[in-house]
Amino acid sequence: MSVLTLRLDGPLQAWGASARFARRTTESAPTKSGIIGMLAAARGMDRGDDTELARLAALRFAVRIDQPGARVRDYQTARHQITKVSMPVSERYYLADAVFVAAVEGEDELVDLLDAALRAPIHAPFLGRRSCPPARPVRLGVHHETDLPQALRDEPWQAAPWYRKNTTDSPPSH
Template sequence: MSVLVLRLAGPLQSWGASSRFTRRTTESAPTKSGVVGLLAAAAGIERGDDERLAPLAALRFGVRIDQPGTRIRDFQTAHHGVTGTSMPLSERFYLADAVFVAAVEGDHALLSELHAALHAPAYPPFLGRRSCPPAEPLVLQLHEHADGIEDVLRTTPWQAADWYRRRHRPPDHLTVLREASGGESIETADLLRDQPVSFDAGRRLHAPRTVVTDPVPVPIPAGGDPRYAHDPFTALDSLEEESA
């Protein structure tokens, strides 16, 4: 079993699962449909090619919220390209300054192809919407022999931005949203309609997916990390450098 791990970070992200008409919402974490769409774009899979999409949609998916970000709202206007008449005002929601660790689990050969595609994508990847490009390289690691996304999401080091770590103490735990494994007994789970079936522009189809929520300890390296330590003289040092 192999697991491909991604770091999803950018100024804006938007992961809609139930957006309709003029109100385009975002979930609090990346959706499976959004991440599979990102991988499919990198691999050059066209929107109507459901046959090539199916193996990607069958990958087991999980995501960890490392930096929740801030939900913001934007109003957008548009005009009809032919008549010039005004279109309805639309609301679009985004996550600003968020960071997530996403993982897909499956066949090593397929994940190796996706790993290579992300380094030389056929189409530019984006974080939910075309207006949301990633700020940094997406790939963290490809684990060839892994115990599953549970273990990988529990042990991958905390990926919050440096500025966020300086301003915030490590939380008590991080939240993992993952698909249940086969035969797992689930007491509490949610249904999210983000299992991609087809990305065809004329008949986009998504099925419901069972999502399990797990709290995991913040994976900080043994011995701590100096970025987490509070130094009361840091502000004074900065003032001295500015006045020098």
């Protein structure tokens, strides 16, 4: 078994919570479905590829919160440019300035395949929504012959310098 670790760091993130009508919320940490979607997009998989999606869904998943960020609300209005008809008002919630280390564990071959996909993605990775690009490359690395908890312990604290300086939080224990 191998573990692929990911740094999820960007100005805004939004992770798969309830999306009812014009209100789109976010969880306080990345979701497994969001990470599986990112990995599937990096590989260029079709949504209907049930066999490959099942392989990804079988991966073990964990996340470490290195910098919790703050929940923010974006209130959006729009009008159709041609007809001038107002579109529905939309509320979207995001996490601002959050940093996470996520990890997926699975068979060596699959983890290596996902690692290669993140090195040269077919579709760019996003942090939950297309409007949320990562600030830095997502891929941290592959840990062979280890398990999920150990791989997360082995990754250095990814919090921003300003956060480290101004917080009483301590880095994750090793």
